[in-house]
Amino acid sequence: MHRLLRPVTLANVCSRWLHLVTGGMLAVLCMFVSPMPAAHGQIVLLHAALVSVPLLVLLGLVPVVRRAEGMQAQLMLIAGRPSPQRDARRARITTAPAASVADVWRTVCWLVLRVQLGTLTLSASGWLPVLTVRLARRDDGYALLAPLPLLGLAAVAVGAGEFIAAAARWLLAPSTVERIAALEERTERLMEHNRLARELHDSIGHALTVVVVQAGAARAASSAEFTEQALTAIEETGRHALEELERVLEVLREDSSPPQERPALTDTARLLDAARGSGAEVTAEVSGPLDTLAGPVSREGYRIVQESLTNVLRHAGPVPVTVRIAVHDDVVELDIRNQLGAPSPVSGAGRGLRGIRERASLLGGHAETGPHAGSWRVHVRLPTAIR
Known part of the structure; x- marks a missing residue:
């Protein structure tokens, strides 16, 4: 009643x-x-x-x-x-x-x-x-x-x-059509929130990993020059992390202005410089026109490379890393390999690797992660265009 x-x-x-x-x-x-x-x-x-x-x-x-x-x-x-x-x-x-x-x-x-x-x-x-x-x-x-x-x-x-x-x-x-449209809008909104959560995990996690590695290396080093380089890298990484956080928060605000452009594969050099600044020996090989990739493919590819490098620094430490990005006619290949450090990357991996596989699957691609020929390998194939 x-x-x-x-x-x-x-x-x-x-x-x-x-x-x-x-x-x-x-x-x-x-x-x-x-x-x-x-x-x-x-x-x-x-x-x-x-x-x-x-x-x-x-x-x-x-x-x-x-x-x-x-x-x-x-x-x-x-x-x-x-x-x-x-x-x-x-x-x-x-x-x-x-x-x-x-x-x-x-x-x-x-x-x-x-x-x-x-x-x-x-x-x-x-x-x-x-x-x-x-x-x-x-x-x-x-x-x-x-x-x-x-x-x-x-x-x-x-x-x-x-x-x-x-x-x-x-x-x-x-009407039924209106209910379906409302349901689709709600689904899109939930998917967008899920995507933003993955981006926060990747970008902020990467930044914090770089900061922790750099701070530890600077404390252990006896060189003032190396300490200065580490502090510079920490400053730049923190600034990029704040920019990423602000961009995501702008999307979540209802009264926000149009969000800033998300980073893409053409911005991979920033990730490589951050990894090198953390002590990792990064060898990069890029072939093919990155600027011709579809926007979602290029942006998700950037996040995959970012998460892969984060996992290397977090679980293997500053070990040699090889990053290969190859754009073909209908597929783009991402191959990130590193030496197995201690502790093994298998021990702490999980959510990040699952996020990589989810990103590849949503775009119609495929991701393989795991030990390969004595190293840890992340191999991803994505379509160059969204159909």
């Missing part, structure tokens, strides 16, 4: 009553089109509501009317303070124009129901208070019944408001 009556608040009751009475005003206008001078005022109003049906059918055939009715229903039938629950209830009412025959006829049914029920509510709102006054003026025992019409009016306002809100969730509900 509490769950049923939870939406019944003063704000909701008043806004729903106003929504119904506004719909009933169309019947008042129709009273001048088809007058019944000999009839009672309430009967004339109800007759005018029936006369308005053909006009409502014509209005319902206009696609944009569904959008207008949906916006009114969201604002007036689901009132209250902003909250996730209120937003979820509002999402069950569409604000899109009619896109199918079914949407049109549901809009017609909604208009007819709104005006007819609104006319009854308007009639009760005018007649019941008058009845209360008449009963209060009587000298007999009927004066004690004067509060009953007001209680009846309150019951009509609450009951009709709940009914029209339930009808809106049915007749103005998003």
Whole structure:
């Protein structure tokens, strides 16, 4: 019972009553089109509501009317303070124009129901208070019944408001196409958040690994020149990490400006310099036009190289590394190899390597990771274009 009556608040009751009475005003206008001078005022109003049906059918055939009715229903039938629950209830009412025959006829049914029920509510709102006054003026025992019409009016306002809100969730509900589009949008948003989480893991993890390695080497070294180089490398790596973090946070902010360009394979030299600054002997071989690769392929390839070098520094230390990037007609090959250090990279690997395989799979490529001919190898093949 509490769950049923939870939406019944003063704000909701008043806004729903106003929504119904506004719909009933169309019947008042129709009273001048088809007058019944000999009839009672309430009967004339109800007759005018029936006369308005053909006009409502014509209005319902206009696609944009569904959008207008949906916006009114969201604002007036689901009132209250902003909250996730209120937003979820509002999402069950569409604000899109009619896109199918079914949407049109549901809009017609909604208009007819709104005006007819609104006319009854308007009639009760005018007649019941008058009845209360008449009963209060009587000298007999009927004066004690004067509060009953007001209680009846309150019951009509609450009951009709709940009914029209339930009808809106049915007749103005998003169509199947709209629900599918909303589901796809939500899926895209979740995938984007997952991608950003992987980017944070790769970029920040790489930066922290370089900083830790450089700091340890600087402390162990007795050369002031080497210490200066290590501090410079730490400064540059930290600055790049802050730029990456700020870029990801801008994407997550709803009011953010367009995000900065993400790094691509053409920026691989920055990764190689950072690895060399950490003491690793990096040998790089790049062949083919990197700038002709599709944007997603080039960006994900950069992250794969970054994660591979991070794993080398984290699990093998400053050992010789060979990085080979080769662009062919329909595939780009990434091959990163390093000597097995102590501890073995197998001991701590897992999430990073899984991320590499996930990135390759999402692009339609393939990734192989593991020991190979006495070294640790990451070999990835990606399509040069996204189909």
